[in-house]
Amino acid sequence: MMSRFDAAAQMLGITEEMYYILKVPARQVMVGLPITMDNGSIKVFEGHRVIHSTILGPSKGGIRLDPGVTLDEVRALAAWMTWKCAVVDIPYGGAKGGIACNPREMSAGEIERLIRAYTVAMLDVFGPDRDIPAPDMGTGPREMAWLMDEYSKSRGMTVNAVVTGKPLVLGGSLGRTEATGRGVTVAALSAMDKLRMNPYRSSAAIQGFGNVGSFAAELLHERGVTVMAISDVTGGYYNNRGIDISAALAYRNANKGTLEGFNGAERITNEELLALPVDVLVPAAKEDVITAENADSIQAKMIVEGANGPTSASADDIINEKGIMVVPDILANAGGVTVSYFEWVQNRIGYKWTLDRINRRADRNMKDAFDRVFETSQKYKVSMRLAAYIVAIDKVASTYKFRGGY
Numbered sequence: 001m002m003s004r005f006d007a008a009a010q011m012l013g014i015t016e017e018m019y020y021i022l023k024v025p026a027r028q029v030m031v032g033l034p035i036t037m038d039n040g041s042i043k044v045f046e047g048h049r050v051i052h053s054t055i056l057g058p059s060k061g062g063i064r065l066d067p068g069v070t071l072d073e074v075r076a077l078a079a080w081m082t083w084k085c086a087v088v089d090i091p092y093g094g095a096k097g098g099i100a101c102n103p104r105e106m107s108a109g110e111i112e113r114l115i116r117a118y119t120v121a122m123l124d125v126f127g128p129d130r131d132i133p134a135p136d137m138g139t140g141p142r143e144m145a146w147l148m149d150e151y152s153k154s155r156g157m158t159v160n161a162v163v164t165g166k167p168l169v170l171g172g173s174l175g176r177t178e179a180t181g182r183g184v185t186v187a188a189l190s191a192m193d194k195l196r197m198n199p200y201r202s203s204a205a206i207q208g209f210g211n212v213g214s215f216a217a218e219l220l221h222e223r224g225v226t227v228m229a230i231s232d233v234t235g236g237y238y239n240n241r242g243i244d245i246s247a248a249l250a251y252r253n254a255n256k257g258t259l260e261g262f263n264g265a266e267r268i269t270n271e272e273l274l275a276l277p278v279d280v281l282v283p284a285a286k287e288d289v290i291t292a293e294n295a296d297s298i299q300a301k302m303i304v305e306g307a308n309g310p311t312s313a314s315a316d317d318i319i320n321e322k323g324i325m326v327v328p329d330i331l332a333n334a335g336g337v338t339v340s341y342f343e344w345v346q347n348r349i350g351y352k353w354t355l356d357r358i359n360r361r362a363d364r365n366m367k368d369a370f371d372r373v374f375e376t377s378q379k380y381k382v383s384m385r386l387a388a389y390i391v392a393i394d395k396v397a398s399t400y401k402f403r404g405g406y
């Protein structure tokens with residue numbers, strides 16, 4: 001995150017003071033969460049919430065449950081949220097939360113106690129006008145419902161605007177579940193248009209078949225793209241005639257959320273998936289999967305980053321030299337936070353919008369953001385990634401100046 005930020009900051013010629021204002025997180029909270037496990041033992045989990053910036057508005061960002069969560073990781077993810085909200089022009093700062101745990105090895109009751117304890121520990125951080133969490137890896141509507149309930153109890157009233165990505169009955173928004181994958185699809189189609197690629201004659205490989213990857217696969221397929229490969233933590237599944245995405249979804253849903261054993265495709269590794277001869281590569285699982293070691297083997301014409309930080313900075317030059325267009329994470333996966341914003345707006349006005357209205361607005365927002373970044377990349381003659389950072393840093397820095405802080 002920092003090396004891309006540095007390059008864009010230098011290009012924009014921001015002052016040293018502004019550099020530090022934008023670099024240093026506004027607040028970092030670390031908590032220990034003792035949880036009674038189902039077997040009666042007590043286990044202490046480490047939780048984090050980093051507020052990177054509140055210059056554009058209340059901070060916004062998901063909560064991740066994963067064994068690899070560290071303060072450093074959450075800090076980078078929080079900064080990415082600041083740039084992401086700025087790129088798609090929504091009035092939020094950036095934050096991220098995470099708890100180091102393996103939700104796959106925990107019961108629903110244990111996860112519920114963990115989320116409730118985390119919420120109590122963060123009562124003075126969260127708030128509909130302060131910091132608004134949402135789902136990320138390992139969390140979804142169920143966890144957001146527990147968070148909203150715990151926060152509401154502490155306030156003595158229902159406060160549904162404190163969190164987004166909630167179940168519909170609790171004030172969740174239509175379209176939020178599929179929003180990130182839908183935004184990835186809009187970004188991919190916009191990039192294909194610029195490269196004069198016909199979706200009906202294009203192929204894709206998608207790494208990760210969770211919230212982002214599975215909806216991206218379904219929607220790209222709907223728009224005519226042949227999805228030749230998908231994957232999850234168990235490995236990749238490849239069929240050069242195209243994967244039957246509905247069958248894969250049905251299989252995963254009936255098989256405890258995993259693709260293990262899915263047939264109708266050849267088994268490959270997650271590493272092999274990245275090097276397939278496809279037009280579009282969508283990494284939608286985790287960070288740092290494309291590195292200086294494997295970047296040269298990528299054959300795709302474009303990479304659309306569904307995950308946050310899937311490409312390590314060391315791979316950027318190799319990818320640019322190969323002429324691969326990258327739609328960077330802070331643009332490509334911003335459809336989720338965009339519809340989160342719509343959810344928060346609906347909660348605050350106490351009204352529900354139709355799915356059609358939400359999708360139209362979100363698609364337009366994503367397309368406008370794509371065009372803004374594309375024009376900036378042409379103007380400065382830089383990659384789409386650097387252009388996205390330039391758009392974002394420029395917006396946050398100028399907002400700071402208008403607020404009179406500088």
Ligand SMILES: NC(=O)C1=CN([C@@H]2O[C@H](COP(=O)(O)OP(=O)(O)OC[C@H]3O[C@@H](n4cnc5c(N)ncnc54)[C@H](OP(=O)(O)O)[C@@H]3O)[C@@H](O)[C@H]2O)C=CC1
Pocket residue numbers: 135136137138139180207208209210211212213231232233234257258259270284285286287306307308309333334336337
């Ligand atoms: N959810 C959202 O709205 C947003 C998410 N993102 C980012 O998108 C990425 C994915 O998030 P999301 O879809 O929500 O997460 P999910 O937990 O729903 O899905 C993650 C997917 O990645 C797979 N996976 C996990 N580890 C690996 C691995 N080592 N190799 C290959 N696949 C792996 C998982 O497999 P398995 O299920 O088998 O574990 C699962 O299919 C993250 O980087 C997240 O930060 C960005 C913007 C918004």
Ligand SMILES: O=C(O)CCC(=O)C(=O)O
Pocket residue numbers: 060061062063084132133134135136164165308333334336337338340
């Ligand atoms: O929906 C949101 O508020 C944030 C989602 C998120 O964490 C992300 O975009 O990385």
